[in-house]
Amino acid sequence: MDVSTVYCPGCNHKVRLTITPEHGGSHANLPDGGSVVCLDFGEGCSEGTCPLTGRPGMVMGVRLAKSHLPHEARMLTAHCESCGLVAEMEVLDRTHAVCSLCESTNEYVIVPVDETHAIAVTRS
C-alpha cells in the first residue's frame, strides 16, 4: 500500500493518504482508477468539504469505511435499514454510520436506555 503523508489544512495536521482500487478483486481488469482514501478521517471531517480531495467530507468517511484498510474506527451495533440485519457499523460522525455487511450508510440516533447505557437506532 502506497501511503503519502501530507499536510491537511482542514485538520491542521498531517494525514495519511492512499489510493485504493474501487472494489478490486473480480473487477480488477476494469479501468476503474483508484480513489483517494484518507486514513486519518475523523469525525470533524464529515462536515464540509475535504480540502485535499475536493469531495464532501462524508464521501471520504464512506470511502475509508468501505476500503477495509487498517484504521481507527468506532463501531456501533444497530439494525441496518438497508439489509435489514443487526450489524456492526462504522461510525462516520454523530449521525451517520456504514453497515459492515452491506456497506450502506445509515442515519442513526443514540437513545439512552438508562444512566449508563444507550442503544443506537437507525432511521431511514
Ligand SMILES: [Zn+2]
Ligand atoms: Zn446493512
